[in-house]
Amino acid sequence: MGSEGPTGDAAAPLAERLRSQGLRLTAQRQRVLAAVEALEHATPEAIGARLREEAGPDGSAPDSSTVYRNLELLERLGLVWHTHLGKGAPIYHASEHPHLHVVCASCGGIAQVAPDLLDSAAERLAAELGFTVDVGHVALSGTCAACRERARSENP
Amino acid sequence: MGSEGPTGDAAAPLAERLRSQGLRLTAQRQRVLAAVEALEHATPEAIGARLREEAGPDGSAPDSSTVYRNLELLERLGLVWHTHLGKGAPIYHASEHPHLHVVCASCGGIAQVAPDLLDSAAERLAAELGFTVDVGHVALSGTCAACRERARSENP
């Protein structure tokens, strides 16, 4: 079958995307991308921390400014996405398709949901307001089952 | 008719809610609440700015730390709500019912939508994950009609 199927997109090497824009492939960029993929949802800080761990006591990890710059770049290249979950902590993820995230306000837990959850809402907004929803940046907040359960038992 | 109808909730004076918790009614609290009501959606900074304007060159406005502390308090009292629109900028609003906000990522414009927009999505999440969506904190981001139009003409 085709060597350029739809799934090949995100799997395509970082190198090619960089090349096509006259940008350079550096070890730092590969490491940042790898970290985003490894940690499913991570803040820039968490990514920095991870890189520091990986590097070990002797090796050197990318500077935090480099992490920020590269996250921005990787997003422009379409290799990662970021979402705001609430209070100042964007999380980055590397899935191939835009996800929809739900966050528990109590425990901070994150779950991913199929993006079609909002299809009907998106259609209504498009029809009524001409507003195009960017599903990838949406995070719904609320309470997860576990926390709801706990709240109930503590607050009878 | 009952003197404690469901609509009387948000209209109930700030004073009573404070009293019932042993808290005090201060000029600052009244001003902060008034500002949130006046500015439909405002960041803590905008609220502070507004209070400074209102005070005029001679009068004194509440300190920003007081604004933050009181916004938090008013939210605990159920008189205001806050929503995160994306990058670190919480907005406060004082409507009686939770609203749903949509934000344009280009122009920053905010529109309010009826909360029932997400009813079906909320039901699905409840059924499938046991997750309770807090509609009041949800902000959908995307592109408004005007910005979409502009983007089209600039990028043919």
Next chain:
DNA sequence: CTCGTTGCAAAGGATTTGCACAAGT
């Protein structure tokens, strides 16, 4: 060799916090 990249350090903006004084009740 040339120009994009990185690290370091310093600048910034937005909240938060500790405290002594001022103000509600």
Next chain:
DNA sequence: ACTTGTGCAAATCCTTTGCAACGAG
């Protein structure tokens, strides 16, 4: 009077920026 609330200033947190040295193509 007693206790909560406020202003002020310092402390944080997270992110961005300027610049000289470094390294990929």
